[in-house]
Amino acid sequence: MLTVGRIVRAHGVRGEVTVHVRTDVPDERFGPGSVLNVTASARTASSGRPRTSSGSSPVRSAGRDIPAGQRLPSSLTVNRIRWHQGRLLVVFDGITDRTAAESLRGAELQVEVDDAEQPSDPEEFFDHQLTGLRVVTTEGDDVGEVAEVIHGAAQDMLAVRLPDGSQALVPFVSAIVPDIDVDAGRVVIDPPAGLLDLHLSGESER
Structure with a gap:
């Protein structure tokens, strides 16, 4: 699955969402008639991003808690879209007022992609391309493997599974992740001093 967007908020009173x-x-992924899968979890989604910068607990989704028990549709069909001040506004079939639109806030929108599909930019990667890759430092030291890609409001992070089973969060920016070779199954990182130790100690204290 490929995450193509996140619903930020309702816009107006007629069912539009930002x-x-x-x-x-976006004009292709959100074309009228497109069917998008919906999930409340940002951590399980797949997304192509450039290297730039059911329990009782709420699910954290990019800056907003989606309360447990809030029912989201399994899919949404795009009715129409428009651009407003550089932001994409979408109307989905069956979402006709602000209350319905607001109930979708924080939801991740996904599409199915063929495993052979590649991003158009060589500096971009889909999550499924990165998951499982071996992580090494610029000096060649083994660090672990990519467990998942976490998409945050400020920046994306690589969750790296370390040999002891704990995880370190590595900012997914070119200064810290200078090289990715999918064919070789390798991600090269140049972590600032203490970055991995900080996350290791944080895990051990839990």
């Missing part, structure tokens, strides 16, 4: 776009081809 979408934070996570795709280079």
Whole structure:
């Protein structure tokens, strides 16, 4: 699955929502009639991003808690879209007022992609391309493997599973992740001093 956007908030009173776009081809992914899968969890989604910068607990989704028990539709069909001040506004079939639109706030929007599909930019990667890759430092030291890509409001992070089973969060920016070779199954990182130790100690204290 590929995450193509996140619903930020309702816009107006007629069912429009503002979408934070996570795709280079929004007019294609959000074309009228497109069916998008819906999930409340940002951590389980797949997304192509450039290297730039059911329990009782709420699910954290990019800056907003989605309360447990809040029912989201399994999918939404795009009715129409428009751009407003650089932001994508979307109307979905069946979402006709602000209350319905607001109930979607924080939801991740996903599409199915073929495993062979590649991002158009060589500096971009889909999450499924990165998950499982070996992580090494610029000096060649083994660090672990990519467990998942976490998409945050400020920046994306690589969750790296360390040999002891704990995880370190590595900012997914070119200064810290200078090289990715999917064919070789390797991610090279140049972590600032103490970055991995900080996360290791944080895990051990829990």
